[in-house]
Amino acid sequence: xxxxxxxxxxxxxxxxxxxxxxxxxxxxxxxxxxxxxxxxxxxxxxxxxxxxxxxxxxxxxxxxxxxxxxxxxxxxxxxxxxxxxxxxxxxxxxxxxxxxxxxxxxxxxxxxxxxxxxxxxxxxxxxxxxxxxxxxxxxxxxxxxxxxxxxxxxxxxxxxxxxxxxxxxxxxxxxxxxxxxxxxxxxxxxxxxxxxxxxxxxxxxxxxxxxxxxxxxxxxxxxxxxxxxxxxxxxxxxxxxxxxxxxxxxxxxxxxxxxxxxxxxxxxxxxxxxxxxxxxxxxxxxxxxxxxxxxxxxxxxxxxxxxxxxxxxxxxxxxxxxxxxxxxxxxxxxxxxxxxxxxxxxxxxxxxxxxxxxxxxxxxxxxxxxxxxxxxxxxxxxxxxxxxxxxxxxxxxxxxxxxxxxxxxxxxxxxxxxxxxxxxxxxxxxxxxxxxxxxxxxxxxxxxxxxxxxxxxxxxxxxxxxxxxxxxxxxxxxxxxxxxxxxxxxxxxxxxxxxxxxxxxxxxxxxxxxxxxxxxxxxxxxxxxxxxxxxxxxxxxxxxxxxxxxxxxxxxxxxxxxxxxxx
DNA sequence: CCTCAAGTAAACAGGA
DNA sequence: CTCCTGTTTACTTGAG
Numbered sequence: 001x002x003x004x005x006x007x008x009x010x011x012x013x014x015x016x017x018x019x020x021x022x023x024x025x026x027x028x029x030x031x032x033x034x035x036x037x038x039x040x041x042x043x044x045x046x047x048x049x050x051x052x053x054x055x056x057x058x059x060x061x062x063x064x065x066x067x068x069x070x071x072x073x074x075x076x077x078x079x080x081x082x083x084x085x086x087x088x089x090x091x092x093x094x095x096x097x098x099x100x101x102x103x104x105x106x107x108x109x110x111x112x113x114x115x116x117x118x119x120x121x122x123x124x125x126x127x128x129x130x131x132x133x134x135x136x137x138x139x140x141x142x143x144x145x146x147x148x149x150x151x152x153x154x155x156x157x158x159x160x161x162x163x164x165x166x167x168x169x170x171x172x173x174x175x176x177x178x179x180x181x182x183x184x185x186x187x188x189x190x191x192x193x194x195x196x197x198x199x200x201x202x203x204x205x206x207x208x209x210x211x212x213x214x215x216x217x218x219x220x221x222x223x224x225x226x227x228x229x230x231x232x233x234x235x236x237x238x239x240x241x242x243x244x245x246x247x248x249x250x251x252x253x254x255x256x257x258x259x260x261x262x263x264x265x266x267x268x269x270x271x272x273x274x275x276x277x278x279x280x281x282x283x284x285x286x287x288x289x290x291x292x293x294x295x296x297x298x299x300x301x302x303x304x305x306x307x308x309x310x311x312x313x314x315x316x317x318x319x320x321x322x323x324x325x326x327x328x329x330x331x332x333x334x335x336x337x338x339x340x341x342x343x344x345x346x347x348x349x350x351x352x353x354x355x356x357x358x359x360x361x362x363x364x365x366x367x368x369x370x371x372x373x374x375x376x377x378x379x380x381x382x383x384x385x386x387x388x389x390x391x392x393x394x395x396x397x398x399x400x401x402x403x404x405x406x407x408x409x410x411x412x413x414x415x416x417x418x419x420x421x422x423x424x425x426x427x428x429x430x431x432x433x434x435x436x437x438x439x440x441x442x443x444x445x446x447x448x449x450x451x452x453x454x455x456x457x458x459x460x461x462x463x464x465x466x467x468x469x470x471x472x473x474x475x476x477x478x479x480x481x482x483x484x485x486x487x488x489x490x491x492x493x494x495x496x497x498x499x500x501x502x503x504x505x506x507x508x509x510x511x512x513x514x515x516x517x518x519x520x521x522x523x524x525x526x527x528x529x530x531x532x533x534x535x536x537x538x539x540x541x542x543x544x545x546x547x548x549x550x551x552x553x554x555x556x557x558x559x560x561x562x563x564x565x566x567x
Numbered sequence: 568c569c570t571c572a573a574g575t576a577a578a579c580a581g582g583a
Numbered sequence: 584c585t586c587c588t589g590t591t592t593a594c595t596t597g598a599g
Contacts, residue, residue, distance in 0.1 A: 437588060461574065467590050
């Protein structure tokens with residue numbers, strides 16, 4: 001109880017200035033853009049128009065891609081459905097990382113996969129920028145709808161398998177509540193100018209929306225009118241078991257393409273659909289691992305959404321600057337799941353005039369941005385990451401970092417290591433195996449986007465760890481003091497604790513599922529981030545650091561957690 | 568329930 | 584005086 005009061009008085013301590021300027025708000029203008037919208041005239045094609053068009057196309061493509069990604073994670077047997085009257089942003093329900101942190105996801109599924117995925121996505125996004133010319137909103141709508149359906153399907157599947165703990169109906173209800181269909185309907189109208197989503201759907205169906213077909217894996221099913229009105233779901237009666245069989249007969253599956261399974265990290269070859277389905281059921285049944293992988297995929301999508309949001313914001317700023325009337329600003333401003341979840345949940349407040357909060361918090365605060373606006377600014381200002389999973393669950397820090405350094409460098413994800421192990425790693429990584437405090441700080445900020453904010457907190461933790469653990473030895477130097485590692489102490493320090501649990505099986509299905517359905521991400525503790533520039537998930541992929549051979553040093557380090565690894 | 572490790576917050580001291 | 588560094592204590596949380 002006291003804690004709360006304590007945390008409420010958190011003040012940003014002076015230490016913030018330690019060269020950690022990660023804030024580069026590029027959004028100038030956020031304000032009065034709605035003033036300038038006067039209809040959609042497109043008589044002439046000026047450079048400005050082209051720019052506009054390009055941007056929109058890019059954004060649209062990105063959005064589509066995100067949606068595809070999101071739909072891709074809807075576990076097997078979840079496509080073929082096509083429409084639902086109610087818009088339900090999948091990710092809203094599925095992305096609730098407050099229960100399982102991104103780190104955990106990463107642990108579960110090696111981030112190289114994440115990187116690979118992101119890379120793919122980036123490439124595909126670029127491709128799609130070229131191909132996606134028409135059917136902007138419609139494609140968007142279409143896919144959103146599909147996502148919803150997939151989500152529903154997924155839920156149904158879970159129910160069927162008895163894996164949805166307790167009352168699936170409750171899950172549904174919470175889902176539905178969180179979604180607030182009416183809000184969504186409204187949103188749709190705003191966004192698309194289409195009277196209702198069903199209308200939109202009809203239109204969408206009338207068109208060839210296969211713009212996404214450039215992504216061979218996505219092949220959105222066009223068939224099926226398996227309606228699953230969400231409003232029926234709460235009864236828990238709408239199981240439509242036939243869908244599986246139905247799916248098997250249609251030749252496409254988002255997780256199947258080019259004769260191989262597109263499940264993240266799988267790539268198993270399957271000659272035909274039947275074989276693939278079999279494979280899917282065998283290898284990717286709903287278990288801890290698959291569920292965890294889903295969450296990883298969510299993370300991927302989330303990161304892409306962040307990127308998308310940023311681009312949207314940029315577009316807005318550009319257009320504002322050029323005095324353009326954003327012909328269709330809304331869809332782009334609306335970071336579909338992330339932010340919208342907040343706004344919808346929030347409900348009462350506008351909080352969402354523009355879709356994106358303005359400068360600093362915008363993109364990088366996927367989960368909570370709007371909540372902050374609402375609550376006292378200090379309520380959870382720094383989202384203390386209590387109780388992160390300890391490194392005992394992790395792969396050895398050295399290899400993990402070596403493989404995923406680009407990821408951590410850019411993604412605002414807390415590394416799944418203890419402070420102590422990180423500090424040690426930093427020190428041992430240095431040429432002289434010694435670092436000053438400030439150098440350690442710098443290492444943290446350099447290596448982890450996550451540590452580019454809340455500096456007061458983690459720096460304090462670093463100092464605390466340095467002092468606390470005997471394995472860190474302070475050595476007076478000419479220029480001051482440096483910190484070194486007493487390896488013996490360090491090893492001693494480590495409890496024989498078990499662990500290792502294969503990360504892939506770490507979080508239990510229950511956890512994951514409850515996370516899935518806890519669509520009340522209101523209390524997310526992700527902090528108000530400022531990682532604008534850093535959370536550039538897409539670009540980070542260019543990194544290609546994975547598969548770097550480990551330096552000998554790293555090898556040493558890697559031995560560091562042998563027991564932890566092997567259970 | 569207890570213990571322990573980890574994370575967080577904060578008070579405090581000493582030095583630049 | 585402010586800020587940084589370093590130490591220490593207190594507390595919470597999660598896991599064993």
